[in-house]
Amino acid sequence: MTDLKLIALDAEDLEVLSATTQDAVVRVGDMGFAKADRRFALLMNRYAWETDEKGARHGVRKRAGLHFDGVTAVRVSGIDTNAVDGVLELLAIRFSESAAPAGTVDLAFAGGGTIRL
Secondary structure (H helix, E strand, O other), X not given: OOOXXXXXXXXXXXXXXXXXXXXXXXXXHHEEEEHHHOEEEEEEEEEOOOOOOOOOOOOOEEEEEEEEEOOOOOEEEOOXXXXXXXXXXXXXXXXXXXXXXXXXXXXXXXXXXXXXX
């Protein structure tokens, strides 16, 4: 199975990213905001939903990275950011447009936790 590389340039692309990262496991300590670079990044173990070259599914988790550029602020709700070994389950990534093409991205986690970019 080859590595999957995706980029989201609009809300529709972000829906594809959300689907491919659904149910990913993220350690709180593996997320961070580089304010000077305007980048939010995280590492995760995502379930590889895609099939191999022969069309077979293998049901494996793969280490993956995800980052968002152009981030001006990060707000966290329902997540203890001091619990660096805490584990979160990513449910969805959602985009809400404010003034095109700007808007907010919400990372929704199981248990009600949210990170808003």
